[in-house]
Each structure stands twice: as C-alpha cells, then as structure tokens.
Amino acid sequence: MxxxxxxPQLLKQRLFYRGRKFDFDVNRLRLPNSVEGDWECIRHxxxxxxxxxxxxxxxxxxRQYRFAVQxxxxxxxxxxxxxxxxxxxxxKREIEEETGYRAQTWKKLGEFFLAPGYSDEIIxxxxxxxxxxxxxxxxxxxxxxxxxVLMTPQELEQAxxxxxxxxxxxxxxxxxxxxxxx
Numbered sequence: 001m002x003x004x005x006x007x008p009q010l011l012k013q014r015l016f017y018r019g020r021k022f023d024f025d026v027n028r029l030r031l032p033n034s035v036e037g038d039w040e041c042i043r044h045x046x047x048x049x050x051x052x053x054x055x056x057x058x059x060x061x062x063r064q065y066r067f068a069v070q071x072x073x074x075x076x077x078x079x080x081x082x083x084x085x086x087x088x089x090x091x092k093r094e095i096e097e098e099t100g101y102r103a104q105t106w107k108k109l110g111e112f113f114l115a116p117g118y119s120d121e122i123i124x125x126x127x128x129x130x131x132x133x134x135x136x137x138x139x140x141x142x143x144x145x146x147x148x149v150l151m152t153p154q155e156l157e158q159a160x161x162x163x164x165x166x167x168x169x170x171x172x173x174x175x176x177x178x179x180x181x182x
Contacts, residue, residue, distance in 0.1 A: 006032045021045070021080050022121075044121035048091035049078035049169055050128040051109065051177040052101060058150040059181075060099050060131070061170070065145035074149065074159065076170045078123070087124035095128055099148050100137055103128035109176040114169055125173040127180055153181045 012028035023043040030036045052060040063072050079094035081087055088106070096102055109125040151159070156174060160166050 008032065011036065016040070022119075040118060042119040042121065044080075044119055045083070046081045046087065046122045046124065047078050047114075047169070048081060048087040048094065048124045048126065049076050049173050050091045050095045050103070050126050051076050051173050052095060052099060052103060052128040052131055053177075053181065054131055054150065057182050058152060059156055059174075060101060061149045061151060061156070062098050063147045063149050066167075069165070071165060072145075072147075074156075074164060074166045074170065076173055078169060081124075088126070091124070091126050091128075096134060098144075098146055100134050101128075101131045102134055104130035104132065107180065109173060112172055123169050123173070125169075125176055127177050153178070 009030040010027060011030055014026045015023060016026050017024040021044070024040065025043060026038055026040050028036070028038050054060065059076075061074050061076055063074050065072050077091075077095045077098040079090050079097075081090045088108075092103075105128075107127040107129075109127055111122055111124045113119075114121045114123050153174075156166075160171055160174070
C-alpha cells in the first residue's frame with residue numbers, strides 16, 4: 001500500500017463507467033478510522049511527463065486544447081502509460097510525438113499523485129536534455145490540437161505567477177526541475 005497507510009476495507013464495488021483511458025468506479029468503504037461511505041474514484045493507469053531543455057536552456061512546452069476547460073493550456077509534453085509499459089518508454093514516445101524532439105540524456109525527477117481527492121493517477125516526471133530535432137514533424141493523434149512553445153525558465157515562472165493557464169502537473173514538474181536548470 002503506498003504511503004505506508006492501512007488500506008480501507010472494501011465493502012462494495014461498482015464500476016460506473018469504462019472509458020478509453022480510465023475507469024470510474026463507486027466504492028462503499030470502511031476507512032481506517034471506521035467511517036463508512038461511498039467514494040467515487042477515477043482509476044487511471046498513470047502518466048509520464050518530460051521537462052525538455054534545449055542546449056540553449058529553453059524549455060519546450062506545448063499549448064494544447066483541453067475540452068474539459070474549453071481552452072488551451074500550457075503544458076510540458078506528457079502522455080498516458082499504456083498497459084504493461086514503463087513510464088520511461090511512455091515519455092520517450094510522447095516527447096517525439098508532441099514536440100518533434102528526441103532527448104539523449106534523461107533524469108528522473110520524481111513522481112506524484114495528480115488529484116488524489118478523486119483519482120489514483122500518478123505522474124512520473126523526467127528531465128529531458130541534450131535534445132535533437134527530428135527530421136520529420138511530429139505526428140499528432142486525431143484528438144490532439146498542439147502548438148510547440150519555447151520559453152526560458154524565467155518566462156515560464158512569470159507565466160505561472162501571472163495566472164496564465166498552465167496545468168498542475170507542469171507547474172509541479174517545473175519546480176522539481178528548477179534545481180537542474182541554468
């Protein structure tokens with residue numbers, strides 16, 4: 001059990017919805033403090049994210065349309081982990097698909113829960129350096145509407161502080177990467 005916690009006692013489980021990338025279930029639980037109730041949870045396979053840094057010290061981000069917020073968010077390249085896939089393999093694929101770059105040097109920055117109030121999704125964050133531009137432009141999935149954006153770390157920090165729409169996984173990963181950025 002993650003975080004060294006005692007697991008709740010499952011009293012009843014119901015799959016409410018099975019989606020393309022995740023399941024949504026409702027569970028009747030008895031928590032370690034003996035409280036009983038129904039809790040909804042998005043069961044997600046997890047995601048991998050890269051903080052790509054060019055040799056000039058610029059960060060490569062994507063501005064991507066997200067239907068849930070009906071607008072574009074500034075994000076680091078990321079993707080959902082496929083069945084039986086290692087997060088490192090996920091992000092190597094995603095960085096190429098979303099940005100058109102390949103990294104030669106990688107460092108694991110850490111992992112964190114994205115929204116533990118309603119989901120078990122975990123994000124595996126990596127620093128991607130020694131980037132090389134691929135000869136072919138990135139091939140986007142049908143549901144992707146992505147623009148590549150280069151920013152200095154200072155520009156990204158200012159965008160975050162100014163309240164520009166930047167997603168939480170990118171903000172968290174940026175601050176994990178901060179000690180390694182020039």
